[in-house]
Amino acid sequence: MMSVIENRAIPILSESAIIPMYNLLKANVVRSRSPFSVILITIQKSSLKNPAIDETAKEFTALLQRKLRQTDALFSLDHKNKMEWGIILAQSGEEEAGAFLQRLHEEVHLEMNQGDRTMVSYAIGVMEVRNSGVPWPLLIQAGRRALQQSSFPSAWHIDYVGVAKQQEREAVKVSIIEDDEIARDILETTIMRMKVDHVKQQVRSFQDGLDFLQSDWFYSSHPHIILLNDILPRKNGLEVLHALRAMPNNGKFFIFMMTKRNAEEDMIHAYELGVDQYIPKPFNLRLLESQMKRVFVRLWS
Template identity: 25%
Template sequence: MIPPKFKQLVEQRIRGTFDDWASKGSIEETEIYRFLHNLKGTAGTIGMKAIEREADHLLGLFSDVSRRLFDYGECFDLLKGLLLELPQEGDQEQLEDSELTTSTAGSSQIGNRILVIDDDVELAAYLKAVLEERNYPVNIALSAERGLKMFYDLKPDMILLDIFLPDTNGLEVLKQIVEKSHQEHSPVIVISSEDTKTHRINAYRFGAMDFFAKPIDQELLLALIDNRFKIKQQWEQSIIVDELTGAYNRKYFNRTLRQLIMDFQRTKRVFTIAIMDLDHFKRVNDTYGHLKGDEVLRSFAEVVMELKREEDSLCRYGGEEFALLLPNTSKEQAVHVLDRIRERLSARLFEADGGPFQVTFTSGVTDIHLDNMHAEQLVEEADQALYVGKESGRNQTVIFAPQLISHNYEQMLNIVVVDDDPLIRELVVSELSQWQPNRSLEVAVKSYDNGVEFLQSDWFKEKQKYIILLDGAMPTMDGVEVLNELRVQYQERDIVIAMLTARGNQTDIIHALQHGADDYIIKPFQMTELVARVERLVHKLFK
């Protein structure tokens, strides 16, 4: 049952348009065409069949490209059939001002947000009411310009896009948003009163998922939207879940964190982020092998997913690090959750050839407030609390506080040179030991003459940053083999790697980059060139 207010809105719109035209005296043909075009779609959608038929008949009398001017009398004679279909003004109930709003404030719900881009105010308001009754948060844009801004600001999960907009054609909007919408797996449904083969072909070729004709059948549209969101969920499930652990991946973490921040900005609902790191996990891999390490990661994820709430999100942040997002939760409440996880994990024994062993984890916690409403800052705060927990004994949870901040690891840059040529090592170490970076950093330079010695040394300190200059051709273990080990064992965000190679072969360079090198420097090189490359790597490491 369609609420009467929507029919009253259409009736008011028709009368208001005639009043407006009467005051202007003359009306451009394209304006008349657009009025009839929108009216046909809206009237048909909300069940005003007589108005729909009359608007459809009148559309044939006008062109959407002609600039011809009609005087009001001529226009009234042609369109008066619309007024004859309306009830007498005295029979109408007055609508409250609040019922006329097309506010874009939106619902506080986080997921499945729909952006409607349509200049037909009545139809947009109707769609908003219908969809929000179905628990889909809806935002409305009445022009292409506003629609594009809201698309990039709100990152909606679905877009309903009219072809005819006042400032540009909807297909032009589609061209601008299609790549981003595909990246975000946000389906675009084009809607139009002109259900022509040409419009359908263009919509599909430009990247729309569906074309839906006006007048809109409410039941059919809702079924289509429900279906597309189910497909979207299946798509996303296949690309946002870590295959090894079943936790969400970094892509999901980044997107959900942004959504939670936006929700806080609107509603001031607090959420907490916890970053959890398995203690001495490298030792597990080295002692028991990577298969046993994988078992530990899966088991840890199982424990967390058993104990977290349904609305909480567990994400594999990288390697042995996991992040837990807890909506509507203070940092003190999060600590209780983490303590239960720690207790459950400590009760698990992992069987190995050397006998059973246990695993612990350390976590850093922070919650959102008005001074840290940025994803990078929230992650950094949780990360700093985690670092303090690691440095002060592990197997604990630390809540972030400003006085915990340690600048030592943030400001320490380690440069490691791995090259079997002693002259190259001496020159590079000498040059970089005297180098002053373009930011406040303490620089330490070390060197190794082969990859095996380097990997077996105690070179890595957690939470410090590293630039590794790695020779491509070395005896026993070449540079690409060392590179592979580094990328498996350590976080990419902490280490950048540049290959030093005498090979100018493009295939060798591509091979190194594909295996995780961040840059390559061809020997022989000038020291000024080396320093410039290192400066760029510093920017990447600390961005």
């Protein structure tokens, strides 16, 4: 749950200043797997008498500035409209945004429900962003449409708008390093047919360790699953394993060692060198598929 710390008031940003922040958060949302939320809030003007409008706007703005974190942002889409506010809650999905709004509602009830303002009605649109492909204008258009269609059924009405909630599929590389052509083809076909939520597997096969190490396939930052035979004609599996674990970003690799050696000492040695999963041959293809699906899920979560 998002914690709210009383701190110095955050500034109110213009739309031109908030768009770069949105684009930066959006660009990192897939890799970090951490959504953020954009919130639009408006007050129904007809619920206020004219003398109370400016005072209510000032008090509500000050309340938002006090309650938001320094990592969040408060912005205005139209400097002429004093009754509309925008918020970006960093690293907060709609559940955390809902909790924040609940606490904000309690503060509004305690601090601002006086005199003419007891009948103020707020309409709120919450947009959780999990998709890096949604541009700012489309997001704001969807949020404003939700606010415009709101009939203010209650004094504090929230609409959750799913325009940017659909998660993108993340690319996960899979390398099959196996000298047996038939085994390579079977493994490649099996992996390509696997269906895993939010994951798009990119599969390449190599006939030996040297072929793999001379490629540039494993240098990218993508999560990378390696199916590695231990006995290969050039650069055996242990040599490939050593080269991968010597890389500074070797945590991106999940390495399956396929081998006919099933002695306990061989397994211990492989694990000590950095193997993640030891697969004695012959192995059950369905079991391997299930194990790989679990790895895909772990790489995503």
